[in-house]
Amino acid sequence: MFEHPLPTTIKPVKLARQEGKLIGFMPLKQLVNLAADCVSDQGRVEADLALKMEQARPELHGSASADVKLVCQRCLEPVDVRVEVKIALGFVQTEAQMAELPESLEPFMLEEEEIPLAELLEQELILALPIVAYHSACEPYPYEGKEAAEAAVDEKPNPFAVLEQLKGKTNKPD
Numbered sequence: 625m626f627e628h629p630l631p632t633t634i635k636p637v638k639l640a641r642q643e644g645k646l647i648g649f650m651p652l653k654q655l656v657n658l659a660a661d662c663v664s665d666q667g668r669v670e671a672d673l674a675l676k677m678e679q680a681r682p683e684l685h686g687s688a689s690a691d692v693k694l695v696c697q698r699c700l701e702p703v704d705v706r707v708e709v710k711i712a713l714g715f716v717q718t719e720a721q722m723a724e725l726p727e728s729l730e731p732f733m734l735e736e737e738e739i740p741l742a743e744l745l746e747q748e749l750i751l752a753l754p755i756v757a758y759h760s761a762c763e764p765y766p767y768e769g770k771e772a773a774e775a776a777v778d779e780k781p782n783p784f785a786v787l788e789q790l791k792g793k794t795n796k797p798d
């Protein structure tokens with residue numbers, strides 16, 4: 625399973641009429657916007673999707689997953705995260721069609737006959753990214769130690785400040 629690369633572009637209406645399936649993988653690199661939210665663009669996205677016509681409307685159902693690296697909010701090192709989504713999309717071409725869409729379907733506005741599959745997948749996967757990611761066990765990043773080190777640097781006397789002090793002394797009325 626998932627040994628076949630997914631097509632770069634799809635024609636949703638045509639595929640739905642043919643009851644087409646999209647089962648395979650895509651390098652994370654191709655999902656530019658999703659990769660931009662990750663620490664690395666190494667990894668892959670897998671999808672198991674089926675298209676069909678339902679009341680003259682092309683629909684897409686299935687699931688997608690991605691193994692990505694995010695920044696652990698505790699130690700600030702990369703952490704492997706698996707993102708999984710269930711997908712139920714209705715393709716629409718007008719606002720009116722969008723309004724008629726059942727609530728169980730998410731609208732996908734089709735502006736072209738052929739669309740990049742990566743765009744569709746990343747729309748789903750980006751929403752599924754966790755807001756914060758953590759390792760199951762790791763040491764917190766030593767913020768306090770870092771701040772203390774920075775503070776120590778700031779304690780070096782600033783020559784201008786010394787000059788100001790001297791000025792202040794001279795101007796100070798006795």
Ligand SMILES: [Zn+2]
Binds near residue numbers: 696697698703758761
């Ligand atoms: Zn961590």
